[in-house]
Amino acid sequence: MANNDAPLMLSISGLRGVVGDTITAEVAALYGAAFGSHLRSRIDRPRVVIARDSRPSGEAFLAAVAAGLASTGCDVIDLGVAMTPTVGVMVIHHRADGGMVCTASHNPIQWNGLKCLDGDGVAPPPAEAAEIVRRFRERDLLLAGPTAFGKITRDESGDPTHVERVVGLVDVQAIRAANLRVVVDSVNGAGCRPARMLLETLGVEFVHINGEPTGVFAHTPEPTQANLVDLCTAAAKGGFACGFAQDPDADRLAIVDESGRYIGEEYTLALAALRVLQREGAGMLATNLSTSRMIDGVAKKFPGSRVVRTAVGEANVVAALKPAHGLCGGEGNGGVIWPRVCWVRDSLSGMALVLELLATQKCSLSSLVKQLPRCAMVKRTLKLNAIGGMVALPPAFAKVRATFVGERLDETDGIRIDFAEGWVHLRASNTEPIIRLIAEGDDDRAANALADRVANAAGLP
Numbered sequence: 001m002a003n004n005d006a007p008l009m010l011s012i013s014g015l016r017g018v019v020g021d022t023i024t025a026e027v028a029a030l031y032g033a034a035f036g037s038h039l040r041s042r043i044d045r046p047r048v049v050i051a052r053d054s055r056p057s058g059e060a061f062l063a064a065v066a067a068g069l070a071s072t073g074c075d076v077i078d079l080g081v082a083m084t085p086t087v088g089v090m091v092i093h094h095r096a097d098g099g100m101v102c103t104a105s106h107n108p109i110q111w112n113g114l115k116c117l118d119g120d121g122v123a124p125p126p127a128e129a130a131e132i133v134r135r136f137r138e139r140d141l142l143l144a145g146p147t148a149f150g151k152i153t154r155d156e157s158g159d160p161t162h163v164e165r166v167v168g169l170v171d172v173q174a175i176r177a178a179n180l181r182v183v184v185d186s187v188n189g190a191g192c193r194p195a196r197m198l199l200e201t202l203g204v205e206f207v208h209i210n211g212e213p214t215g216v217f218a219h220t221p222e223p224t225q226a227n228l229v230d231l232c233t234a235a236a237k238g239g240f241a242c243g244f245a246q247d248p249d250a251d252r253l254a255i256v257d258e259s260g261r262y263i264g265e266e267y268t269l270a271l272a273a274l275r276v277l278q279r280e281g282a283g284m285l286a287t288n289l290s291t292s293r294m295i296d297g298v299a300k301k302f303p304g305s306r307v308v309r310t311a312v313g314e315a316n317v318v319a320a321l322k323p324a325h326g327l328c329g330g331e332g333n334g335g336v337i338w339p340r341v342c343w344v345r346d347s348l349s350g351m352a353l354v355l356e357l358l359a360t361q362k363c364s365l366s367s368l369v370k371q372l373p374r375c376a377m378v379k380r381t382l383k384l385n386a387i388g389g390m391v392a393l394p395p396a397f398a399k400v401r402a403t404f405v406g407e408r409l410d411e412t413d414g415i416r417i418d419f420a421e422g423w424v425h426l427r428a429s430n431t432e433p434i435i436r437l438i439a440e441g442d443d444d445r446a447a448n449a450l451a452d453r454v455a456n457a458a459g460l461p
């Protein structure tokens with residue numbers, strides 16, 4: 001029986017559910033068949049790269065996904081346990097027609113999920129994502145005849161191919177010469193092996209905590225300050241240039257400075273963008289409306305650069321970056337998209353860029369952080385059912401619109417109000433039944449004051 005607190009979440013970001021309750025092998029096979037049917041409706045014999053994060057339910061679910069895809073006539077290339085961005089890399093590498101990842105990203109072990117990538121290794125745009133969900137819901141499948149089933153093959157080259165791609169883009173000699181030492185928390189997720197491979201190749205000495213991909217997460221897996229106590233303690237012992245934390249599918253990266261201070265995921269994108277602009281010169285950057293203004297501060301250091309803001313979601317950021325040949329993009333949750341690697345947020349790109357920054361600037365991480373514009377963000381969540389569900393949102397937005405009529409408003413995704421002293425973004429989550437209220441100001445007090453102002457105007461508790 002479905003649990004009302006833990007529904008099967010179906011959205012443009014894919015599917016997410018509770019293992020053995022709302023997500024089962026049957027659901028995984030059906031979702032694989034729905035995606036396979038979507039591809040088969042346009043391509044004769046699609047090829048699809050699949051992988052999973054390390055959680056124990058993933059092996060069976062990925063086998064079910066492979067079965068669903070093959071039963072609709074797709075050939076399947078199975079990477080086994082791999083990072084989500086590795087699938088993005090391998091879709092391009094194999095010139096495949098799509099990718100599927102079995103992961104619940106930063107959610108705890110009770111959860112699992114599925115998401116799709118298109119033939120460029122990009123999260124599909126909303127209309128296509130909705131079509132996959134429709135086929136899943138309506139069981140509108142194009143099942144193959146007895147001689148047309150797809151083949152399922154294993155490919156062990158995902159990790160080295162991804163690592164080589166990143167290493168090929170950075171100054172390995174400079175990083176090696178800097179004799180950096182770091183501490184890494186891979187949360188026993190899909191990032192364990194490739195993180196080790198990357199650091200070994202770059203000649204970076206490291207201490208690896210939670211470095212076995214067992215999928216039994218040693219702490220709540222979202223790489224937030226509260227969950228990274230062990231990493232901060234380890235980094236604070238001294239002798240490390242910084243600490244890195246990945247989430248279970250290793251698309252997000254959080255950073256700890258040389259004194260063991262958690263600097264916050266917002267800095268990951270700002271530091272990576274800084275390094276990309278240093279290497280490549282002025283250019284276009286893209287990020288979502290909920291991400292810190294720090295990236296605007298970075299862009300200002302390189303005249304001629306610009307920052308494009310999009311709706312929340314990787315697909316939206318990529319949709320802005322790709323046609324404009326953007327240099328770097330991502331999201332404030334520690335998600336760095338370096339288009340020269342792939343179109344998926346990638347913790348390996350983030351690590352390599354930050355290491356190159358440390359190696360070439362020859363200063364500490366904390367001093368690099370000090371050079372970025374100071375900001376503070378507050379992120380609040382509200383359960384949708386506590387305010388009466390989605391129907392309560394349009395009237396709340398209308399009240400905000402009326403109250404802040406003189407300010408700069410952006411309604412691309414929920415509603416964002418830009419004030420001189422900061423901004424507030426109010427929107428419904430794509431992946432959970434919650435409302436997010438995010439505010440940024442010069443310090444915590446200012447950010448909280450802005451958040452309160454908008455929450456009060458919207459009539460939210």
Ligand code: MG
Nearest residue numbers: 105106247251
């Ligand atoms: Mg993730």
